[in-house]
Amino acid sequence: MTTNHTNPRADSDGQPLSMADASLDSRLGDVETMLGQIGADERSRLTPAMFDRIARATWQAEMPNVIPALQFDGRPVEAAKVARARAHTIGSGRALRMAAAIAIFGTIAAGIVAMRSSPSTSRQDGNEVASKGGLQGASGYQDNDSVVAVTTTDPDLALDLALIDALWKDDSLSTDDLWADAGMLDTSSDVTIDQLLGGGATDTAQGGAM
């Protein structure tokens, strides 16, 4: 027996619904109505700013901007594609420091920094730090629960991305080691990422523009 939608008081055969059936039908309809409201509420939580970040970041992720000659650690670096880095061993503070360092070096023209090394350190923090560093429209994405991605449309970022990749993969490496390996920072200057973050030491960082 089905509800007759022309006459909700009757079933599909035109027979009147019993009071119990009609009451149940109405009460189930109430649940569906409320579910519709909840769904609409959830959809409305996506703000224009979120939409803009998603649209921009996803489009940039597809940009076919490749520098095949550039390699890091024996692997070709596909700049401006997506540099993936495992973040399961990294502390959130470190990810934030890296984001700030990237921003301070100013090599990301239109970049995305995502850091989700812990649930409490999310895109909100990443965006804030990157924004302070001068990134325009900082955004990012997390590929799954252990992958952080950085994307950019700037091909000059290739080595930076590889550096981040390495740093996130091996938590035993110090940031200074990595910067030195990449030739991006003169370790003799004793400039640390923390100092960079603290401001005032940016000028002593060498090799920011590779």
Add this chain to the structure above:
Amino acid sequence: MSTTSPTFPDDLHERVAALLVRAAARDERAWRELIGLYSPRVFAMANSRCHNDHVAEEITQGVFVTVCLKLGSGEYHEQGRFESWLFRITMNRVRDLVRQRKRTTRIMGTQMSADADLDAQAPNDDAASSYEDQAANPLAQLRRALERLPEADREMIELRHHGGLSFKQMSELLSEPLGTLLARHHRAILKLRELLDNGSMTDSGENSGASPGKIMEPQDKRHNSQATQALDRRKDGRQ
């Protein structure tokens, strides 16, 4: 859009097909239009689980990155099933989230509910008022009831009411006959009704004897439930 009719018009498909062709040809405006059409629905499904706008945004972005990469590489060929594909990706991302939360809970070695885990760490600023403090609010009660549905039921409800999929699309996506899906959906609604009627959302589930994240199957209470008996009389017609 009517809140009681979450599905979107069929003529959207032609428009979407055209947008997909343009986006694959690197038309950014078409891509933004696609995201404008679908991101709220993907976001809603994600946020229903994580109750965290930032995480939901991230999941949404991850979904569209996958779509964008597949379109750009020519791996996707539009055959009128874009929405099913999109929401399959979404569903997988949401499942990843659920698995991650369960794993985290096990690692922590606590008795806390998996659903509470992520919320406790990074809820929306207004999540408390939206989801917790409004215990007397029917919508808040229904949200809590939804969290206690079996996973498959909850997924189906979210695809329908948050994602706005038609039953036909859900049938394709879940590889289930349409009639079966309709019956399952009806039973899920009935379970929610029973949870609301039992008032079991005002505690942790002790009243219903259910463990967090799972409720009693209707057959367990079949002979005691007038509503379920009524459903039994009518379910063939529903299908």
